[in-house]
Amino acid sequence: MLGHLSIPGVYMRFSRLWLLMLALFAISMIAVACNGDDDDGAVASGETLKTVLDRGTIKVGVKDSQPGFGNLEPDGTFAGQDIEFARALAAALFGNKNQVEFVVASAANRFELLSSEEIDVLIRTTTWTSSRDIDLKSSFTATTFYDGQGIIVNANSPIQSLSDLEGSTICVTSGTTTEVNLATRLGAAGVNHTALSFAGDAEIIEAFIAGRCDAWTADKGNLAGQRTSFPADAGGSAALRILPDTLSKEPLGPVVRDGDTEWYDLVQWVVFGTMAADELGVNSQNVTAMAANPPSKDIADLLGASFQGAPVSEFGASLGLSPTFMQDVLFQVGNYDEIYQRTIAQIGLARAGSINASWLDGGLIYAPPIR
């Protein structure tokens, strides 16, 4: 075979081919390098807002399989608390809650989507932890739901508490804080178990119904949602029972990339704005009337209206938004409580009396003052 190479004509053709390949390689490397230069600027402060406004839509990484938080409904629309906050951001940015593009993110690829700028903000039941905040170069803006890890079993299962899990097989989503918590908590309690880690909820439901695992662990908000939508032919919601134990703290909320503080502030204050409106009693029904005639300076500042002839607050302008952006958010989407009642309350998790009640009612939902 090698003998053929010594024929001059063939050899010439080979070397020319190599030269062509080398040239193509060099061109592609230059193209990559140029592209890299463009990317360099994109994480600078303020760039994300500019990109989003130029594009005319905001790209939000969401979940599509968790009722109450981020779920793809049978009619093809997205619904849930995370989805509502994405719409609130679109309303604040464009005055239109529909100028949002949902990108389905998995537990495993969500931070890659965020860091590679495929999405502008990640609102996908993502737990705020130190390692994610620091190592994953992301910034958690605000907590929209205080969750905790729970365990769900078949209603007729003998498992009543964590210690009963000895010798069991437990289904969990791979690459989640839940997976790590499970190993830590049960390891510390000396409970031997087998953790079976699947890529997503759909796969777990399949395996759980088949009896592959005795229990399934996830955030309680997730489990409550999965319970309400559990397939009827597998017994419906009555076939499942959530254990009283809470294994961890899971504060969930929108996440942005490190490095763009203007964008971080914008996302954070739209969320706080919905909480402040709840505290002040402004909702989608009365926002127009209150903007026309604000009953207090706090409400006027929130809505970007003039209070008794005083100049309009700089709240909206300082975020790079219209002064009246909160009017759009509240009119089109609603305040924190309206969002909660429309989404999470529907999966059986009442707000009153829970840690997700307003601080005025003894809960943890608290907006810093707008002034």
Next chain:
Amino acid sequence: MIDRALDLELGFGFLSGPGGFNFSNQWLTGYDSNDSRLGAYGVGILNTVRLVLIGIVLTTILGVFAGVARLSDNWLVSRLATLYVETIRNTPLLIQIVIWYTVVFLQLPKIADAVNILDVFYLSNRALALPSLAANGAFGLWAIFLAIGAVAAFILRKWLLRREERDGESLHATTWGLALFVVLAVVTFIATGTPLEPNTPSLHVTDVGIRNITGGLQVSPEFAAVLIGLVIYTGAFIAEIVRGGIQALPRGQDEAATALGLSGYQRMTLIILPQALRIIIPPLTNQYLNLTKNSSLAVAIAYPEIIWVGTTIVNNIGRAVPVFLMIFATYLALSLAISVVMNSFNRRVQLAGR
């Protein structure tokens, strides 16, 4: 700045930190969530290697049978083989693996209704549990005797083969060599005091009533689904390679063997396959490499191989670039090892002078 955005942190210090997660499938190891991430990655490598080694053996057997069957004179056998090859190689492997898992292995009886044969064999969708053998202290001594037995059997076979060539008469050299090995193995097994003990699985019920099966050899439905999926998929390609290799031989080879009075089995094993092997081996190596790389699809059904471990680590602490470099290097090393073995085998079966 792009370094920050894409998390291009090189450096492997993070590997010494604790993994924090547990494995559902482990082979030869006892990994615990407090062990290092490097250890977790090692478990992933072993899980991949186990899949690849068993997969290559089984898919070769299946592929050779299916390839020969496609050329069978029996109408039914050849049509069935064609049906197998054409349906399997023309549909995506990922779908096949998911179907094997959800439609076949997850539908096995639940643990409460596990099939129990004589208290030593259990079948449920938790695991297929079989009796196995566990080594004890005397195993090392017996292993030495086994090695001696293997050498003796090899020498006997070689000597008988030489006499066969001289006298032109079959003396069943391989059968006698194997017989000697088995006799020596059994005698020394008794002499060293049973170095292997039976390890039978048993059904265990905890105080609260959770059932699980402990002991024995346990095959998880995840492993079984990926293995069967890979074996059947790759086997369809190997069948075509084998068929092509056989059909590439001049027809005269088969006719001459028939004229010499060889039986169908003898024609295939003594004349056709040894020659076809020369044509088959290079493309067969490709299929082994494909099987190795396709084993990464196991991640779809919770079998913890290296991609599963890698993405779990990335999702917990970032460091995507070093982790994916490790995965890249692991597949490269595995594939090169297979290539080296297959290339040396290829050199042995090639005709001298070509």
